[in-house]
Amino acid sequence: MAILKKQSKVSDEIPSASMADIAFLLLIFFLVTTVFPKDRGLPIVLPEEQEEVEISQRNILHITINPDGTVGVRRGDSQNESFHRPHQIQQVWRTEVAQNPNLIAGVRTHPDAAHRYMIQVLDGLQMANAERISLQMGEG
Amino acid sequence: MALKGGGGLQRKSKASDQIPSSSLADIAFLLLIFFMVTTVFRTESDRPIEWPEAEATQQIDETRDNIMYIWIERNGDIWINDRLVPLDVVSELVAPRWVESGRRLRISLRADAEAPYRYVDAVQRQIQQAGAIYVVFATDLERRMMRERR
Numbered sequence: 081m082a083i084l085k086k087q088s089k090v091s092d093e094i095p096s097a098s099m100a101d102i103a104f105l106l107l108i109f110f111l112v113t114t115v116f117p118k119d120r121g122l123p124i125v126l127p128e129e130q131e132e133v134e135i136s137q138r139n140i141l142h143i144t145i146n147p148d149g150t151v152g153v154r155r156g157d158s159q160n161e162s163f164h165r166p167h168q169i170q171q172v173w174r175t176e177v178a179q180n181p182n183l184i185a186g187v188r189t190h191p192d193a194a195h196r197y198m199i200q201v202l203d204g205l206q207m208a209n210a211e212r213i214s215l216q217m218g219e220g
Numbered sequence: 221m222a223l224k225g226g227g228g229l230q231r232k233s234k235a236s237d238q239i240p241s242s243s244l245a246d247i248a249f250l251l252l253i254f255f256m257v258t259t260v261f262r263t264e265s266d267r268p269i270e271w272p273e274a275e276a277t278q279q280i281d282e283t284r285d286n287i288m289y290i291w292i293e294r295n296g297d298i299w300i301n302d303r304l305v306p307l308d309v310v311s312e313l314v315a316p317r318w319v320e321s322g323r324r325l326r327i328s329l330r331a332d333a334e335a336p337y338r339y340v341d342a343v344q345r346q347i348q349q350a351g352a353i354y355v356v357f358a359t360d361l362e363r364r365m366m367r368e369r370r
Binding site for chain 1: 244245248249251252255256258259260261272273274275276277278279280282284287292326328329331332333334335336337338340341344347348349351352353354355356357358359361362
């Protein structure tokens with residue numbers, strides 16, 4: 081009987097001619113939607129709450145950031161304050177830490193000072209490999 | 221001497237003058253795979269802030285799931301996950317994420333360069349109150365050239 085032997089005209093292979101087109105379509109989709117993550121910055125570790133450590137004034141370098149961007153630097157055991165620009169802090173820290181390796185940076189920022197100045201000072205300290213940094217807010 | 225087709229002057233070049241297109245699909249697939257692997261879909265949109273710049277800027281060494289973004293605008297507005305939130309709610313939002321992450325959560329503090337420090341400090345206190353300790357001040361990498369010009 082002829083009906084039983086009739087062969088199917090449908091191909092049993094997946095058509096591959098449009099594969100490249102599909103790939104291009106997907107490629108364009110991913111090209112357009114891709115956003116490379118921008119997860120970077122200056123890391124710090126905050127002290128846990130109620131974690132207060134008494135430090136000798138001798139080992140503190142008080143760094144005061146004023147609203148106009150000037151930075152006052154004073155050793156804990158001294159009354160003399162010198163003024164600098166934020167990007168000079170790296171050099172200041174290197175000089176001070178050479179004299180006292182146990183030095184801690186106590187950064188006190190005025191509440192009205194721009195965040196940018198605090199970042200510039202923190203940047204300088206981190207560039208100079210300062211590890212012990214305390215961030216506080218000064219009195220307005 | 222029988223010269224074929226006019227001799228050496230009319231010799232045809234064997235190099236094809238067409239760009240080979242047989243490898244086109246392979247290249248497309250390669251690029252496709254690259255973009256598929258590197259794509260991270262955005263879960264929240266960026267706030268319009270001026271990024272502070274720092275030379276010591278480094279990549280956050282943590283998976284994206286363990287990074288929480290807190291935006292601080294110039295006027296002190298705080299945005300978390302595309303929502304404007306009041307200051308005292310920040311610790312309530314941070315605390316569960318800190319526990320969930322198994323004390324690994326990194327908080328990316330994206331404050332405007334011109335934002336007064338009082339707002340940044342207030343948010344830091346909220347983070348401390350929530351128990352989280354790892355904070356990253358989000359910055360753009362500063363080019364040395366720009367610093368020298370300053």
